[in-house]
Amino acid sequence: MAKELKDLTSREEDYSKWYNDLVVKAGLAENSAVRGCMVIKPYGYAIWEKMHDALDKMFKDTGHVNAYFPLFIPKSFFSKEAHHVEGFAKECAVVTHYRLKNDPEGKGVIVDPDARLEEELIVRPTSETIIWNTYKNWIQSYRDLPILCNQWANVVRWEMRTRLFLRTAEFLWQEGHTAHATKEEAVEEARKMIGVYRDFAEQWLALPVIVGHKSDSERFAGADDTLTIEALMQDGKALQSGTSHFLGQNFAKAFDVQFTNKEGQLDYVWATSWGVSTRLMGALIMAHSDNNGLVLPPKLAPIQVVMVPIYKGEEELRSIVAVMEGIAAELKAKGISVKIDDRDNVRSGFKFAEYELKGVPVRLAIGPRDLAGGTVELARRDTLTKESVPAEGIADRIENLLEDIQRNIYDKALKFRDSMITRVDTYDEFKRVLEEKGGFILAHWDGTPQTEELIKNETKATIRCIPVDAPAEEGTCIVSGKPSHRRVLFAKSY
Amino acid sequence: MAKELKDLTSREEDYSKWYNDLVVKAGLAENSAVRGCMVIKPYGYAIWEKMHDALDKMFKDTGHVNAYFPLFIPKSFFSKEAHHVEGFAKECAVVTHYRLKNDPEGKGVIVDPDARLEEELIVRPTSETIIWNTYKNWIQSYRDLPILCNQWANVVRWEMRTRLFLRTAEFLWQEGHTAHATKEEAVEEARKMIGVYRDFAEQWLALPVIVGHKSDSERFAGADDTLTIEALMQDGKALQSGTSHFLGQNFAKAFDVQFTNKEGQLDYVWATSWGVSTRLMGALIMAHSDNNGLVLPPKLAPIQVVMVPIYKGEEELRSIVAVMEGIAAELKAKGISVKIDDRDNVRSGFKFAEYELKGVPVRLAIGPRDLAGGTVELARRDTLTKESVPAEGIADRIENLLEDIQRNIYDKALKFRDSMITRVDTYDEFKRVLEEKGGFILAHWDGTPQTEELIKNETKATIRCIPVDAPAEEGTCIVSGKPSHRRVLFAKSY
Numbered sequence: 010m011a012k013e014l015k016d017l018t019s020r021e022e023d024y025s026k027w028y029n030d031l032v033v034k035a036g037l038a039e040n041s042a043v044r045g046c047m048v049i050k051p052y053g054y055a056i057w058e059k060m061h062d063a064l065d066k067m068f069k070d071t072g073h074v075n076a077y078f079p080l081f082i083p084k085s086f087f088s089k090e091a092h093h094v095e096g097f098a099k100e101c102a103v104v105t106h107y108r109l110k111n112d113p114e115g116k117g118v119i120v121d122p123d124a125r126l127e128e129e130l131i132v133r134p135t136s137e138t139i140i141w142n143t144y145k146n147w148i149q150s151y152r153d154l155p156i157l158c159n160q161w162a163n164v165v166r167w168e169m170r171t172r173l174f175l176r177t178a179e180f181l182w183q184e185g186h187t188a189h190a191t192k193e194e195a196v197e198e199a200r201k202m203i204g205v206y207r208d209f210a211e212q213w214l215a216l217p218v219i220v221g222h223k224s225d226s227e228r229f230a231g232a233d234d235t236l237t238i239e240a241l242m243q244d245g246k247a248l249q250s251g252t253s254h255f256l257g258q259n260f261a262k263a264f265d266v267q268f269t270n271k272e273g274q275l276d277y278v279w280a281t282s283w284g285v286s287t288r289l290m291g292a293l294i295m296a297h298s299d300n301n302g303l304v305l306p307p308k309l310a311p312i313q314v315v316m317v318p319i320y321k322g323e324e325e326l327r328s329i330v331a332v333m334e335g336i337a338a339e340l341k342a343k344g345i346s347v348k349i350d351d352r353d354n355v356r357s358g359f360k361f362a363e364y365e366l367k368g369v370p371v372r373l374a375i376g377p378r379d380l381a382g383g384t385v386e387l388a389r390r391d392t393l394t395k396e397s398v399p400a401e402g403i404a405d406r407i408e409n410l411l412e413d414i415q416r417n418i419y420d421k422a423l424k425f426r427d428s429m430i431t432r433v434d435t436y437d438e439f440k441r442v443l444e445e446k447g448g449f450i451l452a453h454w455d456g457t458p459q460t461e462e463l464i465k466n467e468t469k470a471t472i473r474c475i476p477v478d479a480p481a482e483e484g485t486c487i488v489s490g491k492p493s494h495r496r497v498l499f500a501k502s503y
Numbered sequence: 504m505a506k507e508l509k510d511l512t513s514r515e516e517d518y519s520k521w522y523n524d525l526v527v528k529a530g531l532a533e534n535s536a537v538r539g540c541m542v543i544k545p546y547g548y549a550i551w552e553k554m555h556d557a558l559d560k561m562f563k564d565t566g567h568v569n570a571y572f573p574l575f576i577p578k579s580f581f582s583k584e585a586h587h588v589e590g591f592a593k594e595c596a597v598v599t600h601y602r603l604k605n606d607p608e609g610k611g612v613i614v615d616p617d618a619r620l621e622e623e624l625i626v627r628p629t630s631e632t633i634i635w636n637t638y639k640n641w642i643q644s645y646r647d648l649p650i651l652c653n654q655w656a657n658v659v660r661w662e663m664r665t666r667l668f669l670r671t672a673e674f675l676w677q678e679g680h681t682a683h684a685t686k687e688e689a690v691e692e693a694r695k696m697i698g699v700y701r702d703f704a705e706q707w708l709a710l711p712v713i714v715g716h717k718s719d720s721e722r723f724a725g726a727d728d729t730l731t732i733e734a735l736m737q738d739g740k741a742l743q744s745g746t747s748h749f750l751g752q753n754f755a756k757a758f759d760v761q762f763t764n765k766e767g768q769l770d771y772v773w774a775t776s777w778g779v780s781t782r783l784m785g786a787l788i789m790a791h792s793d794n795n796g797l798v799l800p801p802k803l804a805p806i807q808v809v810m811v812p813i814y815k816g817e818e819e820l821r822s823i824v825a826v827m828e829g830i831a832a833e834l835k836a837k838g839i840s841v842k843i844d845d846r847d848n849v850r851s852g853f854k855f856a857e858y859e860l861k862g863v864p865v866r867l868a869i870g871p872r873d874l875a876g877g878t879v880e881l882a883r884r885d886t887l888t889k890e891s892v893p894a895e896g897i898a899d900r901i902e903n904l905l906e907d908i909q910r911n912i913y914d915k916a917l918k919f920r921d922s923m924i925t926r927v928d929t930y931d932e933f934k935r936v937l938e939e940k941g942g943f944i945l946a947h948w949d950g951t952p953q954t955e956e957l958i959k960n961e962t963k964a965t966i967r968c969i970p971v972d973a974p975a976e977e978g979t980c981i982v983s984g985k986p987s988h989r990r991v992l993f994a995k996s997y
Contacts, residue, residue: 039640041572041573041633041637042573042577042580042633042636042637043573043575043576043577043624043633046573046574046575047573048570048571048572048573048637049570049571050570051568051569051570051652054568054569054570054571055568055569057571058569074545074548074549075545075548075549075552076542076543076544076545076548077542077543077548077551077675078535078542079535079536079537079540079541079542079673080540080626080657080659080673081537081540081596081673082537083536083537084603084611084612084614085611086536087603087611087612088611088612094603094611094612098602098603098604098605098612099602099603099604100601100602101601101602101603102575102598102600102601102624103598103599103600103601103602103603103614104596104597104598104599104626105597105598105599105600105614106596106597106599107594107595107596107597107661108592108593108594108595108597108661109578109581109588109592109593109595109597109625110592110593111592117578117579117581117582117588118578118581118582118588118592120578120597120599120623129614130537130596131603132574132598132626139535139536139537142536143533143535143536143542146533152848158545162657163574163656163657165574167601167602179573179574179575181571354646
């Protein structure tokens, strides 16, 4: 591990390689034998479980229930919503057969040509179509509304260029799908859920985000409006971290889902959908980590406190571990997760490096001198600082420290993010800032997809969002010079 | 709902239709547009979530961690373990293409013939192959062992005859996959995990089970030994409810997973796998429910207590609901889930029937006379009895009652199960008991697959297991008359 750690590429040298090295070496995930599909390793999955549990509680606290819909979607369902098929047909896994058979030439197994499906099935890239086909049978009257369902599931999009967590052929996510009697209710639901994502990103991932609307061309395939949370990574690129869509009546019309409203009239149902995925793992890793490894916000760290005994001989080890077990019991009573690492086959320096790599927020070391003096050595991962403190009252101190660390990681990310938002008024300045500094750029845009595409083609920057809190401000588009009424947020992105 | 309830087929009339009606009408699951795939509805999923949480804790308490492996398995992986491919190749979903395109004739979308995969991918029916291919890179030395991973996932087996929860093309499950340095350790792990399943079935599902070994022909494809828990349904058929496999070195050899043992020698790794699925939902429903609907053990009931106000007019309703909210707060403080149903568009009789159908363990009704007299009407679902009790101390009473109900449901199932185990000594008696009574039959068998198959073909009964606690007993096979040393457990099964 010490050797592996030394091999960790630095951020400055190659940000992209640093990220990939870190994901693999910290034991979060790795590529599998299946192109574009990852294995989420236990340490990475433990973080995802914490995200799952926190989000799931937030969904339930806002009145949602979980359900489960089929993995497969009949091909014909895709054609029913015109934009949707455009968006997803080009990158999907298609099931065509339901049986293998022995190769008559004796080389393993082959697909049985006699077992061809009548209609091909698509492995879900997202579930609007199968869900709205189901909701059709659930909804007759306004009394059946709203439906507030969420699903935790795997989905597949056949991405050609994949990166662990950020873009994989298969990923894990949740997808909320709600049905409402009125447009106002659906719009409010989409707004509410992007708010849940913002709160989750800020309070759990320690990740400041900008909330806004997507432009027409960046919108979800089938939505009337897409809200997004956009985060900034340390290399100055944006990462779309969650989206919430107001789907209008598009899917209700595609699947003929009508209901009798309070006035006794038939109307189409209004819809939203919203999701976050294992991509958040990528955001978490890229936003906070450093050249020593992961930096995990305590609220998502599988191990919050690790204890390393510094000892010579069995007897010393036993005395130190006895003290540690006392502290561990106190911490566990406070709901803090603890590991005592008493392995005897690796040196403590190796252990220190390993837990830095793994981003354990707090490290506590006790040696014979500490034992004699009633002290412990307390190290925090986020600042890489350590101090000798009294063993007395250590559990309370650690409890406060974990809160400090959570806050500090967020503050640091916020400070960086805010330092990376630049307002520009000319296209030259836009290009210069993008080139020299990166980050978010607030600029006037004439609102046309033509200008948006020109900027994208020339600079690779896209409109990340039209921030919801963007103040009205008269100006002129940096490209066309046409009038604009508010600045929009540009960046290069993942 | 009242009408729907009336329509519930009775168990005596048509057990199979009763089951299906119940699953659909209680809002647990329904068939989807995709052949053999079900939609798990919110009420059904809420029960599955409780199973998930309880099992997940039991896995973690026994030292396991979760991880996630790819949905897809390269076709060639299947050929590597000879028995495994035999067991799973005939019923699998095969992905052959990765793109759709617009139909040149304008009829929606078609599979793009230019986007054929080089090697077909199988949607996992179980993950031994992809996981052992991954473990190969994780294991070098005995210090890397044991690996104790579990995965919560969806799997697909292309069943031709499907039934909600019991046998579906896609289902949800967990699959544990462990790797060990010694045979003894792996055998012990397989044994330990079938014990976890037994405890879970008995303590959570209130379902008594018989633990035993599968016969050679009923063993998991690729296992050296399969342990099973077998439950008995009310129609006298057995349901295999969970299995734990000792895989020997079969997958290690198929995927060349060797390690350096403590003695410095190379050896193949020893393996287990174990799983339970949404099939347990079927077991839960079939084991306890009656002609009025579901009977849920309190520990798995999404709503443990429902309160129905009996009132005339707004004012009376408000007074009653105020009392109910007080009781609800006390119950919630004890961790008991409560729902107050104050809907004004359905009668209370309708509500009573609905919660009976949904199997809510305890129902509490309060009317004006209760209000005046300081009483409540307390009804229990398992016995369909009710009594008027003092409102004073009601929370404590309910807490105890829920424990009583959990115990009573188990005791009832155990009593039934025990009454349905018959020892027979001749094949004629075997056939007669099977015909007239059903249930489990303990009989002597000569240990040959020929006899096993003959019995299966003639009677449809199979060897459910060779019970682990079967005492040694000399006898003769009911078919061949050859010597036998212990009785094995036969039954017709799901």
